[in-house]
Amino acid sequence: MDRVDRLLALVAELRAASPEPVDSAALAARLRVSERTVRRDLELLTHGGLPVESGRRGHALPDAPPPEPLSEVASLMGPVRDTLAEAVRTRRVVRLAYTDRAGARSFRDVEAHGLVIAPYGEYLVGWCRMRDGPRMFRLDRVGAAFLSGRGAEVRDLDDLLAALRVPLPRPPVEPGPRGTAGTTGAAGAARARAWTLDRLEVVRSRLREVTAEVRGGGEGAAALRGVLGHLAEWTRWQVAAIRAAATDEDPVLEGRRPPFPPEFDRELPYAARERMIQDAMALRSLGDLVRDLREVLEAAAHWAAECDDGLWEEDLPDPRPFGPPGMPRPLADLLAGWRGPLAHIEWHLDRLSDDPPVPASEDEEGVWIVDRCPLQA
Structure with a gap:
């Protein structure tokens, strides 16, 4: 165990016993070091500001005093994030002055239930009493927040995120702090890349599971065929369009694209284009459709893993x-x-289940909840 890990383990032992003291011999035995090493580490921590109390019975960390409650007036004076964090911690209703993407300002009461960090921003997740439903609010669009004296209903953060169809940010592949908010340069690019690759793997895993259920004799093969044909072609286009926007190069259409009539590449209504996609994909087996979509996702993963760091640090069309x-x-x-x-893929896979999410509509907070294919919304 290196020194940093040993110091962490030492503090963990003291916190676990707090406020009761633990003598040096017991700490040394738990950490598998000498008592001299324990005393030296405790001296280092004390000089660093950790309030370790030492006496005849051993060493102890005093109970941390509870944070001072944030008054309603003080909530208007400090940083907005501090007010929102206090609202989440105490399960309170907070009133927001919120500016949406179009620049329109609204005032609304929100039951604060969680703060979520994603590579593209930080959000308050809560129950909007004006909309009577779960909503997310970007923190950089909250102009002011007022902590009311009203308590929030008991709701589960995971349930709210599931209703919003928002992917919960996952930790990077390498150890480090979660999310990329407030981080720039190579570190921010690495976190954004790792989060994206993790999301890609989650979607690929879901695709394998759904396919295995149908191939194993489960119902829904016909519905899955139609969905996979739609997803293979539209995902091919979306990924190619994003890559082209990022690199300023011609689109590269990955996978096993079927032949389409000449008019397919012209401007067409969505319904007409979708009919052509389904006609072309109807000649394929379920396995061919799965391989097509899988190859598109694999190509996207390879490109995301190898593209320049600078692409992850800027906004793209x-x-x-x-x-x-x-x-x-x-x-x-x-x-x-x-x-x-x-x-888009997860939306369709959700609709193949027996109990899809309750449909709703998109509003100014940018929450992506739709009751029809997102490409049409």
């Missing part, structure tokens, strides 16, 4: 299937956020 590009967004958001190809 958001290619849309219809109309002009959307507002520029980070590459991690374009690929793995709830408007991207991975969320």
Whole structure:
């Protein structure tokens, strides 16, 4: 055990016993070091500011005093994030002055239930009493927050995130702090890349599970065939469009694209294009459709793993299937956020289940909840 790990383990032992003292011999035995090493480490921690109390019975950490409650007036004076964190900790209702993406300001009461960090921002997750439903609010769009004296209903953060269809940010592949909010340069690029690759692997895993259920004799083969045909072609286009926007090169269509009529590459209504996709994909076996989509995702993963770090540090044009590009967004958001190809795949896989999420609609907070294919929303 190196010194840093030993210091962490020592503090963990003291906290576990707090406020009761633990003598040097017991600490040495638990850490498998000498009592002299324990005393030296305790001296280092004390000089560093840790309030270790030493006496005849041993060493102890006093109970940490509870934080001073944030008053309603003080909640308006300090940083917005501190007010929101206090609202989450104490399960309170907080009133927000919120500006949406279009620049419209609204005032709303929100039951604060969690703060979530993603590569593209930090969000308050809660129950919006004005909308009477779960919502997310980007912290950098909250102009002011007022901590009310009202308590929030008991709700589960995981249930709220599931209702929002928001992928919970996962830890990077390498050890380190979660998320990339407030981090720039190579470290921020590494975190955004790792989060995106993890989301890709989650989607690939879900695809394997759904396919295995049907191949194992489960029902739903016909529905899965139609969904996979749709997903293979649209994911191919979405990934190619994002790569082209990022590299300023011609689109590269990965996978096993079937032949389409010449008019397929012209401007067409969504319904007409989808009919052509389904007609072309109907000639394929279920295995061929799975391999096509899998190859598109594998190519996306290889490119995401090897592309330049600089692409993860800037906002890129958001290619849309219809109309002009959307507002520029980070590459991690374009690929793995709830408007991207991975969320599109998960949306359809969710609808193959017996109990899909309750449909709702998108509103100004940018929450991606739709009751029809996201490409049409």
